[in-house]
Amino acid sequence: MKGLFIGAGLVLSSLVPASDHNNIEAGRPLRFDDAYSIAFRERAFEFGLTLDTFRRRGPSYGNKTEFKYGFAKNQDISVAIEPTYSSPERRGDLGNVEIGYFNGLRRQIDDAPALAYRVDVGLPTGRDAKGLDLRFRGIATKALGQYDKVHLNLDLNMNTSPGPGEHRHTVGAVLGYSTPLGYPRRFDQTLVADFAVQQSKKQGEGYVGSVGLGLRRQVSPQAVFDIGVTSDLFSAKGAERRPFRLAIGYSVSF
Numbered sequence: 001m002k003g004l005f006i007g008a009g010l011v012l013s014s015l016v017p018a019s020d021h022n023n024i025e026a027g028r029p030l031r032f033d034d035a036y037s038i039a040f041r042e043r044a045f046e047f048g049l050t051l052d053t054f055r056r057r058g059p060s061y062g063n064k065t066e067f068k069y070g071f072a073k074n075q076d077i078s079v080a081i082e083p084t085y086s087s088p089e090r091r092g093d094l095g096n097v098e099i100g101y102f103n104g105l106r107r108q109i110d111d112a113p114a115l116a117y118r119v120d121v122g123l124p125t126g127r128d129a130k131g132l133d134l135r136f137r138g139i140a141t142k143a144l145g146q147y148d149k150v151h152l153n154l155d156l157n158m159n160t161s162p163g164p165g166e167h168r169h170t171v172g173a174v175l176g177y178s179t180p181l182g183y184p185r186r187f188d189q190t191l192v193a194d195f196a197v198q199q200s201k202k203q204g205e206g207y208v209g210s211v212g213l214g215l216r217r218q219v220s221p222q223a224v225f226d227i228g229v230t231s232d233l234f235s236a237k238g239a240e241r242r243p244f245r246l247a248i249g250y251s252v253s254f
Helices: 002-015
Strands: 043-053 060-072 075-081 084-086 091-093 097-106 114-123 133-144 148-159 169-180 189-199 207-220 223-235 244-253
Antiparallel strands (some): 043 060, 060 084, 075 097, 169 189
């Protein structure tokens, strides 16, 4: 009888759009994506606040708002904007408008991981912005046992009009991990962790390595709350480090 109720709940939940705490997206709250899109015809708003601290200057604050739409099976599009405020400069920046496309190529088959890619285009709407910011991300997700998952993201970033002393192309990689907490007794929160390496945009500087830890919690069938912290562990050739980053977010689907 208990199994019957659980099965009925799963069927009903599949009939309505629902934000899923176990579906991982970059920025909510860490840096990696899993290889699964939002549901077909699902719409979602995601809101996030960030606090970044630096060793050489004061903190900055961000407020990202993103809209996503699952326009086809295993595919979604998104539009986002992230205004920021820099305390050293004492002024804000509207930020670039970002347009994204996600394509889930396949789900996991036996030992072969799920694969996907996403493309993000940043339009030069922010202060002093020039050219387009492009990011191409390849994504692989593999289940380990019954609950744990590992995620590998590989990035190629490009700016069509780099500033003086900036790279036109940079690369990065993120290794992520996710696992539901309390399962099978409960299934309403997921622990996430990652390790990322990113090339500095400035010529002559090296790579920055960081680690992050976060939590995604289902607060209603259509809403997820997330919180995470990230810290840069090392940098090469004088690249700027962020000792602490706090991200808090809320996602709702309809």
